[in-house]
Amino acid sequence: MTEAVPPPQPAPRPGPRRRRWPWILLAVGIALAVCGVVVPVTVTYGVATAADKGADCPSCAAADWANLMSSLWWNTDGETGAAKDLAANQRSALLAQRRTYIHQIRADARRYPAVAGADFDPHTGTPPHVQVQGDTATVVLHVAARWPDTTPGGLWVYSSIADWPFTVRHDASGWRITKLTMPPWCGTYSRCDAPPPNQSASQSPTPFDPLGNLRSMLPCGPSDPLRQWHSCPPEPSSS
Secondary structure, eight states: OOOOOOOOOOOOOOOOOOOOHHHHHHHHHHHHHHHTTHHHHHHHHHHHHHTTOOBSSHHHHHHHHHHTTSGGGOSHHHHHHHHTTBOGGGHHHHHHHHHHHHHHHHHHHTTOGGGGGOEEESOSSSOOEEEEETTEEEEEEEEEEEEEOOSTTOOEEEEEEEEEEEEEEEETTEEEEEEEOOOOIIIIIBOTTSOOTTOOTTOOOOOOOSSGGGGGGSTTSTTOTTGGGSOOOOOOOOO
């Protein structure tokens, strides 16, 4: 008796393949974040989205301006950051005022190189004076300039404090500066016409004498212990 052979069964259909690419992309993203590659992308996005937003308060706009006058921000990024807190109809004029002020400091740096690292401190212990009337405010910051102290062990050299008045207006996106006055760099914070600090035009350095007090004990010197044995000229008479 011949055993019946069952007909072949169709092969089972393979299950859906698991998509691994989302996990791969996630792993790559984490690796880039750890390495810091994602930081420039994040910063660029932040600048782009915040470019049209004003400051949260009147004194915030003024303090942002003072902080961005630091030598660390004498570049296009600093100008971009400063522009966002400026009224659109005054932006070009105020940015030109900023460039002129930075040019004054750079010119002074030829005399005194330390001021090339200057910045401005609006947190001098005296709070800003703020007066708000509707959508307009006046702000007065009390600002000191400072720059690196080049003497051994020094940190910063601070100038005297001067007032920076601002006029700030509120629009749909925040507070923006419409007018500001920065006191002149020369004459307020720095004596641009003076000799460099720690130097004097009327004094010359004293030459270094390696013998010091021993020089007087040389042959025929005032304290020569063997003067009688040396052929020295006679001492001047005291009479």
